[in-house]
Amino acid sequence: MKQAVIIGSGIAGLSAACYLARAGFSVTVVEKQDRPGGRARLLKEQGFSFDMGPSWYWMPDVFDRFFTDFGYKTSDFYQLQRLDPSYDIYWKEDKWSIPANYEALRKLFEQTAPGAGHQLDRFIEDAAEKYRIGMQKLAYKPAHSLFEFASWEVIKAAINMDLFTSMSKHISKYFKDEKLQKLLSFPILFLGALPENTPALYSLMNYADISLGTWYPEGGTHGVINSMFQLALKLGVSFKFNDEAKRILVEDDMATGVACRKGIYEADVVLGAADYHFVEQHLLDPAHRNYNNKYWEKRQMAPSCLLFYVGVNKQLPNLQHHSLFFDTPFEPHARDIYTNPDWPDNPMFYVCCPSRTDPTVAPPGHENLFILIPVAAGLDGDTDVVRMNYYDQVMARLEKRLATSIRPHVVLMKTYGVRDFHTDYNAYKGNAYGLANTLQQTAFLKPALRSSKVHNLFYTGQLTVPGPGMPPAIISGKLAASEAIQLITKKQSIHR
Secondary structure, eight states: OEEEEEEBHHHHHHHHHHHHHTTTEEEEEEOOOSSSSGGGGGEEEEEEEEESOOBBBOOHHHHHHHTTTTTGGGGGGGHHHHHOOEEEEEEOOOEEEESSSSHHHHHHHHHHHHHHHHHHHHHHHHHHHHHHHHHIIITTTTSSSSSGSSSSHHHHHHHHHTSBBHHHHHHHOOOHHHHHHHHHHHHHHHTSGGGGGGGGGGGHHHHHHIIIEEEETTTTTHHHHHHHHHHHHTTOOEETTOEEEEEEEEETTTTEEETTEEEEEEOEEEOOSOOHHHHHHHHSOOOGGGGGGHHHHHHOOOOEHHHHHHHEESTTTTOOOOOOOOSSSSSHHHIIISSOOOOOOSSOOEEEEEETTGGGOOOOOOOEEEEEEETTTTTTOOOOOHHHHHOOOOOHHHHHHSSOOOOGGGEEEEEOHHHHHHHOOOOOGGGGGGOHHHHHHHHSGSSSSSSSSTTTTTESSSTSSOOOSSSHHHHHHHHHHHHHHHHHHHHHHHHO
């Protein structure tokens, strides 16, 4: 059996491990943490279970496709519940509950701005086509070069994807109301780049939100991670937890193994599923790197974030599963993330309260709160004092909007920020979401998933194709594994 070693057990690493094992590889995954999941790890304490990272379940079709590839259905591993409302948005003066039902949402748009309901129909019809093209023609391509997209079918699809139109211009073409524009821009702001710097093709995320829906997987994000982990174990994958990769061993431009803290694992192929920058810049000699420091310094990063995991010994019936607090000016916070990186004075923030849907994530009568403030990657000054200042600020706003006290009822509070992303995940500049979704960092303009210097070394995860997020990470793992399988198959054919 051919030996594959994967560095990192995040979603992309788990995906790649499953595909390689299915193809007959003996797969070893080395992981510095004590459990799988990477950024999607689980924190358990005092009867609370916190998903440490991703909390939105969008694009269920990608998860379905993954499990189908191995002869299963998603429901063989966990059940899904569609959230309704999908989420709440807190504006300065009021609150919107975003209904799961399309006709109800259309009515909300129409009430906000006459004619906006019809415009939503047109906008979603366009977004649906972008989603179809994006997922069928583009997302599952390894994006080695422009020529990969050179067929007339793909070129025509790319034109229809509005690659050279920004999201802000695209949205404003349909909607003039400022709140509606912000509603449709929120996936971009929190996950990628300024709407004016993001290609309009990413309106496919609005289709994922509005038409495909916001779901909650049984057990939360950890339920997904555990399902992928259990599938990998069924396929024979071996996991080495609490063992950190120290060096990729290279001989004659071929990776021969991975030297870890606890030993050396020999390999016919190596996949870097940890932070791309770390794997390349710290585990390889300069001669074996695709990119230099100058290249990385020029990359535009998506946000990092400041997180609070909060356990409360009372229930908060007015708080939905997902809530976005857009009750402060949009532009100053966006500028502090993307234009002139700085700690925001009056940030927007997001609250997840999974205990509203799943009582198993908190003790009886308690609530589980996950609070996220997007901040610029690479910020200095991530101190405990700074964190507590933001904690008090967002909790005061949360208490005011819910008209109830919360802080006196907090029985558990943990913080997580830029310095932790760097320490725990070796994340470049402490990033949380990878690269910003700009045109200059799309498809083949992202860091390549195959090394140009080490012939059997591959990369997967949020810093390469197709990008950040749980569904793209699953796809990225499949792409990297497919490339590795093709390499070995080609070598075996030559030898025969």
